[in-house]
Amino acid sequence: MVQEQLNQYQYEPLCESRAFRLVTLHLGLQHALLRCSVKSYTLDSSPEFQALSYTWGSPYPDEDGDGDGDASFRDLELPTRSCYLDCSEGYLPVTNNLLDALHQLRDNTSDLQLWIDAICINQSDAGERISQVTLIKDEDAKCAVELHERFAPASNRLVDQDRVEDLIGYPFNAVEFYEKIGIRQTLLEEWKCYATFHRRAWFGRTWVKQEITLAKQIHVACGALRPKWEDMYLLGAFMRVTYWGVFLSAFLGQPDYEPTPGNRQFSIDSFAQGFRTHGPQILESRMYCEHVCAANNVNARDAFLEFVLLDARVTKASDPRDKVLGLLGLVTRLFGPNHAKLQLHYEMSVEDVYISTAAYLLQRMPLASYLSAVEDKKLRKLKDLPSWVPDLAVSHCSTSINRLGYGQHWDCSSTIRGRGTSIPSVDGRTLCLAAVEWDEVAELCEPTVDLVRNESMDDLVTIATKCGAKYANNQSQVEALWRTLAADCTETESPAPEEVGVSFRAWLHSHFASALRSARLKQTDPGRIIKEYNCFQQSSMTDLLPSLSEVEDYANITEKLLAGNFVLSDWTKMEAKAELFAKSISVLLDRRLFRSAKGFLGLCPASSEIGDCVWVLPNAKVPFILRRRTSTGCHELIGEAYLHGCMSGEIGRMYPCESVQQIRIQ
Numbered sequence: 001m002v003q004e005q006l007n008q009y010q011y012e013p014l015c016e017s018r019a020f021r022l023v024t025l026h027l028g029l030q031h032a033l034l035r036c037s038v039k040s041y042t043l044d045s046s047p048e049f050q051a052l053s054y055t056w057g058s059p060y061p062d063e064d065g066d067g068d069g070d071a072s073f074r075d076l077e078l079p080t081r082s083c084y085l086d087c088s089e090g091y092l093p094v095t096n097n098l099l100d101a102l103h104q105l106r107d108n109t110s111d112l113q114l115w116i117d118a119i120c121i122n123q124s125d126a127g128e129r130i131s132q133v134t135l136i137k138d139e140d141a142k143c144a145v146e147l148h149e150r151f152a153p154a155s156n157r158l159v160d161q162d163r164v165e166d167l168i169g170y171p172f173n174a175v176e177f178y179e180k181i182g183i184r185q186t187l188l189e190e191w192k193c194y195a196t197f198h199r200r201a202w203f204g205r206t207w208v209k210q211e212i213t214l215a216k217q218i219h220v221a222c223g224a225l226r227p228k229w230e231d232m233y234l235l236g237a238f239m240r241v242t243y244w245g246v247f248l249s250a251f252l253g254q255p256d257y258e259p260t261p262g263n264r265q266f267s268i269d270s271f272a273q274g275f276r277t278h279g280p281q282i283l284e285s286r287m288y289c290e291h292v293c294a295a296n297n298v299n300a301r302d303a304f305l306e307f308v309l310l311d312a313r314v315t316k317a318s319d320p321r322d323k324v325l326g327l328l329g330l331v332t333r334l335f336g337p338n339h340a341k342l343q344l345h346y347e348m349s350v351e352d353v354y355i356s357t358a359a360y361l362l363q364r365m366p367l368a369s370y371l372s373a374v375e376d377k378k379l380r381k382l383k384d385l386p387s388w389v390p391d392l393a394v395s396h397c398s399t400s401i402n403r404l405g406y407g408q409h410w411d412c413s414s415t416i417r418g419r420g421t422s423i424p425s426v427d428g429r430t431l432c433l434a435a436v437e438w439d440e441v442a443e444l445c446e447p448t449v450d451l452v453r454n455e456s457m458d459d460l461v462t463i464a465t466k467c468g469a470k471y472a473n474n475q476s477q478v479e480a481l482w483r484t485l486a487a488d489c490t491e492t493e494s495p496a497p498e499e500v501g502v503s504f505r506a507w508l509h510s511h512f513a514s515a516l517r518s519a520r521l522k523q524t525d526p527g528r529i530i531k532e533y534n535c536f537q538q539s540s541m542t543d544l545l546p547s548l549s550e551v552e553d554y555a556n557i558t559e560k561l562l563a564g565n566f567v568l569s570d571w572t573k574m575e576a577k578a579e580l581f582a583k584s585i586s587v588l589l590d591r592r593l594f595r596s597a598k599g600f601l602g603l604c605p606a607s608s609e610i611g612d613c614v615w616v617l618p619n620a621k622v623p624f625i626l627r628r629r630t631s632t633g634c635h636e637l638i639g640e641a642y643l644h645g646c647m648s649g650e651i652g653r654m655y656p657c658e659s660v661q662q663i664r665i666q
Contacts, residue, residue: 236266415652605639
């Protein structure tokens with residue numbers, strides 16, 4: 001049936017402010033033609049219904065241009081609707097995903113009342129989209145979560161939550177582990193299915209966090225299976241606490257930026273449970289407001305808005321405006337309508353939504369915390385955004401240095417605070433603020449992600465050794481190096497404990513073994529690796545190196561693992577030792593090591609160049625890299641930085657007379 005021959009459904013306008021539509025999915029046998037009808041109700045008179053949450057495009061990310069992935073959105077077109085649903089007054093165009101979902105949900109004994117955004121909202125009417133999203137998403141409707149295809153069998157192999165921590169340390173092929181919890185051994189193929197399942201785009205949708213948080217009940221459907229949401233959460237918690245998710249991700253060779261299996265679902269439910277119990281005072285939000293935003297000076301609504309925007313940064317949306325508008329319902333639910341200057345709607349362009357949000361937060365929040373959300377310029381999708389505005393459409397970017405440890409670790413401007421105007425101002429697309437020019441990028445290492453993937457450390461050794469045997473704060477060369485690479489902190493501690501240095505040794509061990517194994521597999525001369533190893537030996541870093549025989553032994557273990565003749569526990573033990581340091585640098589992959597003109601080691605955005613300057617804002621906790629635009633006299637914001645030995649007010653004490661300048665950033 002071609003589109004021209006269809007009698008397409010025509011929407012009637014909604015006449016009342018509290019009116020909305022519901023879809024009745026009529027009963028039928030499994031393979032019978034789907035039939036539905038659409039009717040208008042008010043919130044006060046509607047029957048009980050379920051809200052359907054599903055992925056508009058492909059269930060897996062980046063398999064088509066219509067999904068909730070990072071497809072181009074220059075034209076902001078909605079996903080192509082290639083199927084048609086038989087409605088009583090005509091045919092409704094729908095996506096393949098939605099049609100599959102309705103087939104799975106249809107009952108053969110009774111009709112179902114559903115709210116489905118793609119059908120119940122006239123998507124061609126911008127005004128209706130604005131009013132309906134605000135109206136429906138704020139209701140305590142039941143949430144029927146549509147998942148597709150088969151569900152990994154491993155997701156139902158559950159462990160009682162109270163026993164999880166007692167089981168840490170077992171490799172996921174350990175027979176005794178499964179005997180201990182009383183279930184059959186889960187095969188590696190099943191774990192692969194579990195990992196594949198959690199790559200589904202639904203878990204990364206921007207709307208999901210709000211839908212799950214505001215739902216009274218959650219029903220999960222995946223094909224003919226009906227797994228319990230609570231069971232999925234428990235296994236996600238286990239994968240997180242035991243690091244099985246990390247090991248499984250590494251074993252399957254998942255990209256560095258991709259969440260570990262089970263982590264996204266665990267994060268969604270943890271947020272939802274905390275929100276229902278504590279509202280805006282959930283732990284992550286409270287810590288963010290206290291340390292990143294200095295809560296004693298901040299409006300609680302604004303702080304929570306900034307927190308949820310950045311917390312949902314890793315999610316994806318077909319319409320990038322949803323990265324802001326799709327989260328306002330949570331804020332409105334807690335604090336009521338916003339009567340301040342931030343007025344956003346779907347008739348605005350993506351750029352205008354993001355610029356207005358950034359301007360609002362930077363002028364109302366202390367410590368310029370929102371500037372730290374600016375991603376590396378090579379990752380930006382909206383090329384016309386001012387450099388000071390975070391491109392929220394970018395999902396894969398490093399964790400902000402300012403947010404490490406919930407922002408409690410750093411305060412580089414504490415000794416110069418009060419110099420100049422502390423509150424930035426916005427003039428159109430230009431940000432005006434006070435700043436101190438402090439240092440300059442003199443030498444750069446390759447980006448951290450390339451350092452890890454390319455198995456080469458020439459740049460790293462060269463830059464570190466130029467800082468001399470003793471660093472500015474009297475730390476050894478090697479200590480300054482690993483502390484800089486890890487931004488000298490963990491999630492809970494700063495400075496980082498010595499265990500991170502021990503983990504750095506294990507990480508080097510694993511790194512050189514991997515490089516040696518790769519050379520063997522490619523049948524190439526391992527001479528470069530040996531030469532690089534000797535460079536370490538000749539430097540002052542010898543106390544940190546494993547012996548060459550240790551490296552070769554571990555390379556042999558890894559080869560056996562990948563060949564299938566593996567003893568996973570041996571591999572797991574070494575990777576567990578390296579995990580602490582690997583986890584520390586994994587959040588910094590979009591940055592690179594640099595040496596400054598004044599001899600400091602630091603981390604800067606991957607797009608930084610030699611000659612870029614390190615600036616300190618009197619109202620910011622971390623320094624920033626700026627680049628002067630000679631044609632306009634303004635600056636471009638490259639991103640935030642970490643400068644080892646200068647993150648706790650040392651700058652103002654070492655150079656008390658540095659003058660504050662008024663600068664303009666475009």
